[in-house]
Amino acid sequence: MRGRDLIRKELAELSASRAWWLLLIVVGLLTGQAFIGAVRTYAEMSAPTALAQVLSPLDGIVVPTLGAYDLAIMLLFPFVAIRLVANERATDALKIVLQWPVTRRGIVLAKLGALMVAWLVSLVPFGIAMGLWVAYGGHLNGFELANVVAGYTLRFLLTAGLS
Numbered sequence: 001m002r003g004r005d006l007i008r009k010e011l012a013e014l015s016a017s018r019a020w021w022l023l024l025i026v027v028g029l030l031t032g033q034a035f036i037g038a039v040r041t042y043a044e045m046s047a048p049t050a051l052a053q054v055l056s057p058l059d060g061i062v063v064p065t066l067g068a069y070d071l072a073i074m075l076l077f078p079f080v081a082i083r084l085v086a087n088e089r090a091t092d093a094l095k096i097v098l099q100w101p102v103t104r105r106g107i108v109l110a111k112l113g114a115l116m117v118a119w120l121v122s123l124v125p126f127g128i129a130m131g132l133w134v135a136y137g138g139h140l141n142g143f144e145l146a147n148v149v150a151g152y153t154l155r156f157l158l159t160a161g162l163s
Helices: 003-015 018-045 057-090 093-097 104-122 124-135 142-162
Strands: none
Touching (some): 003 057, 018 057, 018 104, 057 104, 057 142, 104 124
């Protein structure tokens, strides 16, 4: 069995997980609410005052919108990761998987790859929010945005590793 087949198996298990779909719903709702609140607050602070000169979209829009992912990473993603690993143990499928011509390291890397795909898919609401921000006439620095998303991705990897 090749690594690609193993990752496809893990993605199929992920898509069958209720925890995964619940996570997507909750992340979408939390991100939308955080974005709406951030836009309102940013509009209030951008009124002609001295604060408007130092307020950047990174601090006013990007970080508060990604704040929704703090909750998701700490409270919801561990359930998805645990489900991905524990399902094989609960159904005794792990005994069959360990007989495949794949090392244990390969199995763990496939699970990590599936979790990374899950993370990227869960970032879709954030991407939509940033697209809306640009459509509203706001500006974003791509390097700053990539840096913040990379930081959250590292936090996600740490949480996934601990789960």
